[in-house]
Amino acid sequence: MSESPAFKAIVVGSGPAGLTAAIYLSRANVPNLLFEGQQPGGQLTITTDVENYPGFPEGITGPELMVRMRAQAERFGTVIKGESVEEVDLSARPYRVRTNAGEYTAPAVIIASGSTARWLHLPDEESFHGKGLSACATCDGFFFRGQEIAVVGGGDTALEEANYLTNFASKVTLIHRRDELRGSKIMQDRALANPKITVAWNSVPSKYLSDDNGNLRGLLLKDTAGGPDRELAVTGCFIAIGHTPNTAFLNGQLPTDPSGYLVTTPGTTSVGVPGVYACGDVQDHVYRQAITSAGTGCMAAIEAERWLGEHGL
Numbered sequence: 001m002s003e004s005p006a007f008k009a010i011v012v013g014s015g016p017a018g019l020t021a022a023i024y025l026s027r028a029n030v031p032n033l034l035f036e037g038q039q040p041g042g043q044l045t046i047t048t049d050v051e052n053y054p055g056f057p058e059g060i061t062g063p064e065l066m067v068r069m070r071a072q073a074e075r076f077g078t079v080i081k082g083e084s085v086e087e088v089d090l091s092a093r094p095y096r097v098r099t100n101a102g103e104y105t106a107p108a109v110i111i112a113s114g115s116t117a118r119w120l121h122l123p124d125e126e127s128f129h130g131k132g133l134s135a136c137a138t139c140d141g142f143f144f145r146g147q148e149i150a151v152v153g154g155g156d157t158a159l160e161e162a163n164y165l166t167n168f169a170s171k172v173t174l175i176h177r178r179d180e181l182r183g184s185k186i187m188q189d190r191a192l193a194n195p196k197i198t199v200a201w202n203s204v205p206s207k208y209l210s211d212d213n214g215n216l217r218g219l220l221l222k223d224t225a226g227g228p229d230r231e232l233a234v235t236g237c238f239i240a241i242g243h244t245p246n247t248a249f250l251n252g253q254l255p256t257d258p259s260g261y262l263v264t265t266p267g268t269t270s271v272g273v274p275g276v277y278a279c280g281d282v283q284d285h286v287y288r289q290a291i292t293s294a295g296t297g298c299m300a301a302i303e304a305e306r307w308l309g310e311h312g313l
């Protein structure tokens with residue numbers, strides 16, 4: 001076992017929530033170990049410019065922001081390992097955390113494993129990231145001012161993003177695979193009443209179309225009701241077909257809501273197991289912003305530090 005008994009807290013995840021938790025733990029002199037996971041830096045590393053994170057009036061790229069947060073955590077003493085957590089045993093303290101490379105223990109665990117945006121998995125999908133394809137309207141909508149764009153999905157996220165994107169785009173086509181939306185009635189009414197939104201019913205993108213520079217110029221749409229394929233000219237496409245919270249390594253040890261997000265006691269990051277906290281997108285399907293993730297990461301660290309102190313740990 002590659003265990004170091006010196007660690008008082010283990011942080012699972014390296015997005016804004018995990019790294020902020022680590023910064024606060026280290027500055028409070030709580031020895032902590034952070035596992036970066038499969039996508040070091042989290043979802044921000046697949047966005048381009050971040051213009052809504054306070055303190056960067058000229059904007060900052062997602063990867064650069066995460067490099068800075070990581071450096072800040074290391075500066076104060078967080079030990080960062082590029083390992084992925086595969087299993088956590090919360091049945092007895094100290095809690096055991098098994099990664100792809102070893103096993104570790106600590107009396108407190110902060111879960112900041114994030115969520116993964118679902119993609120369509122069409123050919124060449126990754127090559128369009130940052131070239132017209134996005135999974136975050138709040139992050140990237142601003143770049144599509146005056147352009148015709150599409151949103152894929154029929155749930156609340158798609159409806160909310162379609163509405164939001166009409167602040168920038170000249171036209172938004174909502175592409176939904178059925179003839180009935182899944183989202184709530186109020187969100188449906190709002191989207192359907194918006195003059196800038198048109199719905200492409202019974203449709204799914206089957207191919208991303210590229211211009212000579214590799215930027216998105218359109219989508220090939222398949223008619224799920226059996227009609228002919230058609231092309232839709234758009235320079236932006238937002239995939240909003242849901243997120244999957246990254247909780248598989250917990251093996252059902254913590255309560256989740258029906259969508260799989262960890263449940264925390266309102267106003268706290270407590271998951272109901274002493275010394276265990278959850279922050280960021282793994283427990284938040286509403287805001288999903290870097291700044292809110294960082295905020296809950298801070299909360300988790302403060303709660304963990306207090307709990308450790310109260311228990312003489």
Ligand code: NDP
Nearest residue numbers: 153154155156157158160177178182240241242243259285
């Ligand atoms: P949902 O799972 O609710 O909706 C996903 C949508 O994507 C569905 O319309 C689904 O189609 C479609 N979809 C899924 N896979 C594919 C695919 N491969 N190809 C094409 N379409 C696909 O996810 P959301 O992210 O919208 O919402 C998650 C949760 O968060 C919900 O509980 C929602 O209510 C909540 N939420 C609440 C908000 C609010 O209250 N303001 C805002 C955003 C989310 P189909 O309908 O055919 O299954």
